[in-house]
Amino acid sequence: xxxxxxxxxxxxxxxxxxxxxxxxxxxxxxxxxxxxxxxxxxxxxxxxxxxxxxxxxxxxxxxxxxxxxxxxxxxxxxxxxxxxxxxxxxxxxxxxxxxxxxxxxxxxxxxxxxxxxxxxxxxxxxxxxxxxxxxxxxxxxxxxxxxxxxxxxxxxxxxxxx
Numbered sequence: 001x002x003x004x005x006x007x008x009x010x011x012x013x014x015x016x017x018x019x020x021x022x023x024x025x026x027x028x029x030x031x032x033x034x035x036x037x038x039x040x041x042x043x044x045x046x047x048x049x050x051x052x053x054x055x056x057x058x059x060x061x062x063x064x065x066x067x068x069x070x071x072x073x074x075x076x077x078x079x080x081x082x083x084x085x086x087x088x089x090x091x092x093x094x095x096x097x098x099x100x101x102x103x104x105x106x107x108x109x110x111x112x113x114x115x116x117x118x119x120x121x122x123x124x125x126x127x128x129x130x131x132x133x134x135x136x137x138x139x140x141x142x143x144x145x146x147x148x149x150x151x152x153x154x155x156x157x158x159x160x161x162x
Contacts, residue, residue: 048090
């Protein structure tokens with residue numbers, strides 16, 4: 001079953017996205033990671049932003065430019081040369097695709113491909129919610145280390161750069 005088919009069977013995209021959106025104001029680990037990565041003037045792509053774009057106010061508070069992107073919600077466009085690409089609760093939804101492992105790897109590769117050479121990826125693997133058995137922080141760390149020279153873990157959040 002594809003993610004889009006899952007959405008049609010269960011509920012509309014906005015409702016589903018609202019249920020999986022992170023409570024940014026109370027997610028200290030992710031907020032701390034963003035505070036350590038985003039600088040004024042940075043171009044920040046929120047990969048898998050959903051319709052609510054809950055992190056947007058925080059990114060703007062830090063003085064950065066915010067660009068939402070969500071293929072399933074038909075939101076925004078993939079823009080190249082980002083200083084920061086962030087993907088929260090994005091990789092685990094690959095479980096809804098016909099080939100979760102391929103979808104997961106494609107998402108990681110796509111996020112990396114739109115970073116500047118000196119850019120940083122901030123991504124997580126949630127400890128709860130829908131995901132395949134192999135989807136965990138240890139696997140994500142291994143997969144990031146194949147793609148990036150520097151990988152730092154803060155709880156379920158990873159900060160990766162070349």
